[in-house]
Amino acid sequence: MHEHQFYLEEKQKIDTLLGNEFRIVAINENLSGMFVAFKQMGDQGNTAHATLHLLIPETRKYVTNLLLAEKVDQSPT
């Protein structure tokens, strides 16, 4: 599969989480790529967590462009 295809798949996972009211709360970059931690605040005060491991440079760039554009209300809580 071509790299662009992998990018679209990773991007899709991010967009799905954001679309489900998850927010980015932590980012960790290391030898293995980028780990993005998401948190979802439920109506009843319950929280859900998710972590994505991103490998593709385009996706790692996409994440920071999201932050830059403040397209989503992200905050490290």
Next chain:
Amino acid sequence: MADLHIDFAGIKSKNPFWLASGPPTNTGYQVQRAFDAGWGGAVWKTLGDPVINVTSRFSGLNYGGQRVAGFNNIELITDRPLEVNLREIRETKRAYPDHAIIASLMVEPKQEKWHEIVKRVEDVGVDGLELNFGCPHGMAERRMGSASGQVPDLVEKQTYWTKEAAETPVIVKLTPNITDITATADAAVQGGADAISMINTINSLMGVDLDTWNTFPNIAGKGTHGGYSGPAVKPIALSMVAECATQPDIQVPISGIGGIENWQDAVEFMLMGASNVQVCTAAMHHGFRIVEDMIDGLTNYLDEKGLNSAMDLVGQSVSKYKKWGDLDLNHKRVARINQDYCIHCNKCHISCEDAAHQCIEFYTESDGTRALKVREEDCVGCNLCSIVCPADGAIEMIEQPSDVSMTWNERQRLISVFGG
């Protein structure tokens, strides 16, 4: 018509083209012929205690069809007594008062030695001094040239001693054989240099003979490392000029040297911060008359650009030269193949497949012929295919600017908030 005159740290010359210190500026006869040809200035072959040279002392790197893509020499400084050089400098300056003559100097790192030679050369009317802290071979084994030019303290001290005695502008010529040229450039400025020039030659061994196992060049079977110059060194020289020009602490004029062969090369150096340029290898390869094209070319270029003076070029590209971390990660560029010009050599496919991102693919045209196409979404815009393509116009690199720019430094600031 545009004015080519320049003022280099107070040294005036009728154009920015000077001969660099080397074989073309060895004698009054040569320098006078160079001035007749049109050169605005000349840096005399380095003066100091006269040396004895070995015989076989140059070698050339021919690359493909190009002769002297690079040039290697193991020549030392002047082998003629100081008095002979001074007499010829005086005669030349009298006959050519409007041309700049700079005395290149190299003596032992002792205060009295610098004072003595400075006084003697200024007595014959030179317009400036250039301190040769760059010669990488021979003289360096005697603690001079690049041996002292690689030690910032020695650069500063010797510049200071020269300035104590000098009445004309002092240019410090730097060696490229150092990790960070701004360290020695800064030392020169601290020592009081009025200007800096770069580069002298780069340590090199031209080659080894596969039959005899002798080095090129060799003297009776023995060789030594030399200094590399000519077109091959231009990108190295240009980056060193740019490094110095972008340093806020280095606020002195820069004379650009290294691989300059034509007016275009000269303009590049000036845009990158040089106030003039010096030429050695190209004059050795093609003769003094190359300056005619340089003068015509620069004049036409300035006229076309609507600029009144060559000095207007100086430093125009400096603000465009950044740290890697300040480049836009979002800007995209992709390759596109124009079938009208493609000669179907497949070189782009091979390079992209073996060394880039495997995104140049074969497809079959409606008439059944096979052709190549870039899968643009996977193209990273590295330029490799367009570099290797032998057919002009067959590969176009298309800019796809993004609305928002984001540099690496900005990105790191952003994710640091998230613990990244």
